[in-house]
Amino acid sequence: MRLDATTYVLNGFRLVSTTGSAVLDLKIKNHSALEALRTGQAKRYDLDSIISALNVSEALSRLGIGHEYTDEIKEGQDALLELSRRGINRQDRFVAKAAELTAINYGMELHDAQLDITTIAQLEKALDMVVLEIKSRKARVIEEKTA
Numbered sequence: 202m203r204l205d206a207t208t209y210v211l212n213g214f215r216l217v218s219t220t221g222s223a224v225l226d227l228k229i230k231n232h233s234a235l236e237a238l239r240t241g242q243a244k245r246y247d248l249d250s251i252i253s254a255l256n257v258s259e260a261l262s263r264l265g266i267g268h269e270y271t272d273e274i275k276e277g278q279d280a281l282l283e284l285s286r287r288g289i290n291r292q293d294r295f296v297a298k299a300a301e302l303t304a305i306n307y308g309m310e311l312h313d314a315q316l317d318i319t320t321i322a323q324l325e326k327a328l329d330m331v332v333l334e335i336k337s338r339k340a341r342v343i344e345e346k347t348a
Contacts, residue, residue, distance in 0.1 A: 215320060215321050234250040238284075238305070252281060255274065258311055258315055261327045274308055276308070278341075
């Protein structure tokens with residue numbers, strides 16, 4: 202239950218980029234994870250950050266924000282999936298190939314651009330979409346180590 206529905210609705214129209222340091226902190230976290238990947242120092246939590254960003258990017262594109270980049274977002278997700286699967290089977294050593302890193306980096310750039318033009322309400326809807334995909338088991342899974 203919302204005590205102040207009017208404020209909630211009005212805030213939904215605000216751009217995410219105007220909300221202060223939260224978006225900047227998120228971008229720093231995402232780009233730190235990307236830098237760790239680029240330098241061969243990425244851990245699982247770094248991959249989780251990048252996965253989350255690209256999943257939100259896909260959801261935003263489904264909402265019409267950056268829908269013209271659907272193929273590029275998918276390429277980034279595909280590269281990240283392959284990289285993650287390979288890394289899990291190499292004792293969590295996540296090393297990107299050049300083409301993978303390029304696709305993932307482009308996906309992150311798209312994510313940043315989407316956040317700059319997304320409203321709070323749109324971001325909340327995108328996050329709900331991601332959670333629903335995961336709960337309904339429609340999201341692709343990174344398998345655990347193979348023997």
